[in-house]
Amino acid sequence: xxxxxxxxxxxxxxxxxxxxxxxxxxxxxxxxxxxxxxxxxxxxxxxxxxxxxxxxxxxxxxxxxxxxxxxxxxxxxxxxxxxxxxxxxxxxxxxxxxxxxxxxxxxxxxxxxxxxxxxxxxxxxxxxxxxxxxxxxxxxxxxxxxxxxxxxxxxxxxxxxxxxxxxxxxxxxxxxxxxxxxxxxxxxxxxxxxxxxxxxxxxxxxxxxxxxxxxxxxxxxxxxxxxxxxxxxxxxxxxxxxxxxxxxxxxxxxxxxxxxxxxxxxxxxxxxxxxxxxxxxxxxxxxxxxxxxxxxxxxxxxxxxxxxxxxxxxxxxxxxxxxxxxxxxxxxxxxxxxxxxxxxxxxxxxxxxxxxxxxxxxxxxxxxxxxxxxxxxxxxxxxxxxxxxxxxxxxxxxxxxxxxxxxxxxxxxxxxxxxxxxxxxxxxxxxxxxxxxxxxxxxxxxxxxxxxxxxxxxxxxxxxxxxxxxxxxxxxxxxxxxxxxxxxxxxxxxxxxxxxxxxxxxxxxxxxxxxxxxxxxxxxxxxxxxxxxxxxxxxxxxxxxxxxxxxxxxxxxxxxxxxxxxxxxxxxxxxxxxxxxxxxxxxxxxxxxxxxxxxxxxxxxxxxxxxxxxxxxxxxxxxxxxxxxxxxxxxxxxxxxxxxxxxxxxxxxxxxxxxxxxxxxxxxxxxxxxx
Numbered sequence: 001x002x003x004x005x006x007x008x009x010x011x012x013x014x015x016x017x018x019x020x021x022x023x024x025x026x027x028x029x030x031x032x033x034x035x036x037x038x039x040x041x042x043x044x045x046x047x048x049x050x051x052x053x054x055x056x057x058x059x060x061x062x063x064x065x066x067x068x069x070x071x072x073x074x075x076x077x078x079x080x081x082x083x084x085x086x087x088x089x090x091x092x093x094x095x096x097x098x099x100x101x102x103x104x105x106x107x108x109x110x111x112x113x114x115x116x117x118x119x120x121x122x123x124x125x126x127x128x129x130x131x132x133x134x135x136x137x138x139x140x141x142x143x144x145x146x147x148x149x150x151x152x153x154x155x156x157x158x159x160x161x162x163x164x165x166x167x168x169x170x171x172x173x174x175x176x177x178x179x180x181x182x183x184x185x186x187x188x189x190x191x192x193x194x195x196x197x198x199x200x201x202x203x204x205x206x207x208x209x210x211x212x213x214x215x216x217x218x219x220x221x222x223x224x225x226x227x228x229x230x231x232x233x234x235x236x237x238x239x240x241x242x243x244x245x246x247x248x249x250x251x252x253x254x255x256x257x258x259x260x261x262x263x264x265x266x267x268x269x270x271x272x273x274x275x276x277x278x279x280x281x282x283x284x285x286x287x288x289x290x291x292x293x294x295x296x297x298x299x300x301x302x303x304x305x306x307x308x309x310x311x312x313x314x315x316x317x318x319x320x321x322x323x324x325x326x327x328x329x330x331x332x333x334x335x336x337x338x339x340x341x342x343x344x345x346x347x348x349x350x351x352x353x354x355x356x357x358x359x360x361x362x363x364x365x366x367x368x369x370x371x372x373x374x375x376x377x378x379x380x381x382x383x384x385x386x387x388x389x390x391x392x393x394x395x396x397x398x399x400x401x402x403x404x405x406x407x408x409x410x411x412x413x414x415x416x417x418x419x420x421x422x423x424x425x426x427x428x429x430x431x432x433x434x435x436x437x438x439x440x441x442x443x444x445x446x447x448x449x450x451x452x453x454x455x456x457x458x459x460x461x462x463x464x465x466x467x468x469x470x471x472x473x474x475x476x477x478x479x480x481x482x483x484x485x486x487x488x489x490x491x492x493x494x495x496x497x498x499x500x501x502x503x504x505x506x507x508x509x510x511x512x513x514x515x516x517x518x519x520x521x522x523x524x525x526x527x528x529x530x531x532x533x534x535x536x537x538x539x540x541x542x543x544x545x546x547x548x549x550x551x552x553x554x555x556x557x558x559x560x561x562x563x564x565x566x567x568x569x570x571x572x573x574x575x576x577x578x579x580x581x582x583x584x585x586x587x588x589x590x591x592x593x594x595x596x597x598x599x600x601x602x603x604x605x606x607x608x609x610x611x612x613x614x615x616x617x618x619x620x621x622x623x624x625x626x627x628x629x630x631x632x633x634x635x636x637x638x639x640x641x642x643x644x645x646x647x648x649x650x651x652x653x654x655x656x657x658x659x660x661x662x663x664x665x666x667x668x669x670x671x672x673x674x675x
Contacts, residue, residue: 003050005063008081008134011047011091012144014040016127022120033116037123038102044130045095052088059085060507062200064136080198082136085504086351090133090276093355096486097268097362098126100479104366105260107475108373112258118158122264125151129269133276138187138197138206141280145183145237145273149176152270156257168256175250179240186233193218193226199280207283216287223295227287231298234281235305242274242335245309249572251332255324259369262324266331267362275338275354278302279347286345300430303343307425307434310336312570314444318451319555319566322379323368326452330405331361333441337421340434346424348502352494353417355501359490360404360414363483367398370476371456374469381452382553385546386461391471395457397480402453404487406446407530409523413491418442420494420502422526423519439529446533451541459545 018040022033055063066080102122109118128151131144157169191197194211196204203210215227238244243251251271255262265271278285285298313333320326334357341350372379374391388395404414422442425435461467471477494501497513540554556563565571 001050002054002057003047003083004065005054005081005083006065007047008051008065008083008087011044011051011095011134012127012130014044014047014127015123015130019120019123019127022116022123025116027116030115033119034102034106037119038099038106040123041095041099041102041126044126045092045099048088048091048095051083052085052092055083055085055088056504059504059509064198064200066136066198066201077139078137078196078198078201079140080136080201081134082199083134085507086276086279087133089351089355089501089505090272091130093358094126094129094133094268097358097483098122098264100482101260101264101268101362101366104263104369104476104479105258107473108260108369109258114158118258121151121154121158122260125155125264125269129273132273136199138190138199138281141277142183142187145241145277146180148241148270148273149173149180152176152254152265155261155265156254158257158261162256164253165256168250168253172250172254175247176240179236179238179247182233182236183238186230186236189226189233190215190230193230207281212283212287215284216291225288225291225294227284228294228296228298231281231285231288232301234284235278235298235302238274238277238339239305240274241277242271242339243309243332244274244305244335244339245312246572248309248313248332249569249576252325252328252569255322255328259324259365259372262328263362263365263369266328267365268358271331271335272354272358275335275342275350278339278342279351282342282347285342299343299345301343302339303425303428303430303434306336306339306341306343307437308336309333310340310441311437311444312336314441314448316566316569317448318444319563320448321382321567323371323381323384323452323456324365324379326381326448327361327364327368330364330445330448333445334361334405337418337438337441340438341421341424344424344428344430344434346420348505349417349420349424351505352420352501353414356404356413356417356487356490359483359486360401360412363397363401363480363487364405366476366480366483367394367401370394370472370480371398371469373476374472375463376465376469378463378465381455382546382551383463383549384456384461384466385459386457386466387469388457390461390469391457393471393477393480397477397484398457399453400484400487402449404491406449406534407442407526408534409527409530411488411491413487413489416491416495419496419519419523419526423522426522439525442526442529443533443536446530447537450534450537454537454541454545458542460547462546462549 015037018036021036025032055061061084063083064080066078068076069079070077102119105118105122109115112118125148128144128147132141132148135141135144153169153173156172157165159165160169187197190206193215194206196206196211198205199207201208205211212227215230216225218226220226220229240247251266254265257265285302288294288297289299310333313329313331313336317326317329317333320329334353338350338353338357341347341353368379370391371384371387371394374387374394375384378384400412404412407415407418409415422435422438425438426432428434461469492498495513496519498511499513500511503509503511553563568574
């Protein structure tokens with residue numbers, strides 16, 4: 001059964017409907033809110049599977065359904081829906097993983113007083129993310145992009161009674177807005193240069209040959225191609241959403257939200273949006289590659305930012321003690337890998353890793369949530385320990401996620417997607433520095449994940465809460481099992497011997513495998529590096545696990561200054577507070593001064609002048625105009641009063657006046673005649 005592209009809008013519309021139902025339902029309707037959210041996501045998953053079936057029938061086609069939104073002058077603003085393998089695979093992944101997270105949340109959040117609102121926000125978030133995936137217009141994508149930002153603000157700050165959660169929500173919202181400003185400028189520039197924001201429009205879309213050729217042929221400041229400048233502005237939005245250096249600082253603090261939120265945001269949805277955006281506009285990002293004389297290529301910037309982020313996130317994760325923050329910096333690092341793949345020209349490797357990462361990182365976050373829920377919301381791995389025997393399902397599935405993330409060969413999906421990125425980076429002709437950074441991150445990833453598992457599950461229970469921990473109910477463990485299956489099975493869709501996923505993303509109808517031995521050297525190097533990381537982590541933390549609660553971390557004992565700096569996240573927050581923070585504060589102070597004393601003073605002065613003019617006008621009106629008018633009126637009144645007294649109504653009085661007047665007149669005549 002094929003899904004018409006005109007019905008693709010149902011995928012985001014169903015969770016949006018669920019959000020509306022939850023918003024309008026009374027607070028006590030917990031079952032209705034959760035049931036509507038889960039049912040909507042499962043239905044969206046089914047429709048996404050139909051969409052995938054339709055897209056794979058002709059992988060090279062771009063199925064679009066454009067429509068007019070509203071009239072603008074003589075033209076019209078047009079939006080549209082897009083269905084291709086990239087959209088379809090992403091929709092299937094997001095709806096499937098989100099459905100499991102929603103189910104897990106019914107157990108994790110069952111005691112929360114705001115249970116109904118939580119599922120309302122979750123559904124809104126999922127709807128916005130799915131809207132990004134199906135959009136055939138950069139404007140529609142941007143609208144949903146900002147809705148994702150709003151929903152993430154609501155979810156990260158869900159426990160707003162905690163000052164740290166409220167601060168984290170504001171930090172995430174403001175930091176991502178910085179990147180979104182660049183995206184908005186790129187959007188406006190693109191609309192002005194091409195007259196459209198539709199990706200595909202029968203040859204007239206911004207990602208089609210005519211527009212790309214025009215953008216690449218135009219030159220702007222510094223000799224950059226217009227396509228390069230617009231691509232870099234769009235990349236700013238991806239840097240913010242996907243937690244790339246230097247806007248990565250919001251992502252670890254987002255752990256203040258409930259753990260299912262962390263799984264949803266940091267695995268399958270929000271942070272993946274930036275990678276998806278660059279993959280979607282990849283024709284625009286790569287349009288300047290045919291121009292060898294340009295001073296800078298957009299993808300070169302993407303590659304180096306990704307490499308820096310991958311190494312930075314992995315390094316900081318080594319010294320984190322909060323179970324969720326370790327995973328958060330791991331997410332930063334893995335997103336860096338994806339951006340690196342995009343930058344070196346292998347967007348299919350980036351999407352492959354995005355899909356596998358969604359499964360094993362959601363598994364790890366939900367596994368962490370299972371631990372936190374069982375240990376009475378204890379998150380410090382130094383205060384955990386001994387959970388391997390108490391939580392067997394959680395431990396087994398968490399270990400699978402850990403091995404997938406570490407890139408353990410050959411069974412786990414993370415190995416194959418990571419290898420695809422490393423091979424693409426190794427073949428990049430511009431520089432081998434990103435490849436070197438990625439190799440170092442391989443060792444660090446295996447090391448900090450081994451440390452995390454050893455500190456959390458091995459040794460003995462180090463607190464009373466951990467001592468009494470036990471496995472959670474099936475509503476929380478079944479999603480872990482399903483995600484664990486995906487963390488293993490998904491990798492076999494993209495092995496070098498049978499790269500089915502990559503072929504479908506590229507629109508190739510047939511799969512052309514490559515013998516594994518052709519890349520055996522680099523693969524063996526990667527395996528050795530993983531083994532080094534796992535071995536070092538186990539030697540330091542696994543062989544002699546922590547016993548005493550106050551025992552000093554072996555690395556902190558060996559290099560206290562370095563570990564302290566890494567534990568403090570290399571002081572990026574303090575650096576930003578001391579530089580950009582002070583600059584913003586100074587700017588705000590200047591703005592406040594101008595507002596209060598310059599613009600406010602000018603307004604106050606004008607107000608006083610207005611009051612003075614009013615007083616003068618009132619005095620002039622009352623004293624001069626009204627006074628003079630009153631005098632004249634009074635004289636007329638007196639004259640009228642005197643005249644009215646003369647009107648007695650007696651005939652003899654009137655005759656007397658006439659006679660008197662006649663006498664006076666005669667005297668005047670006589671006297672005048674005498675002269």
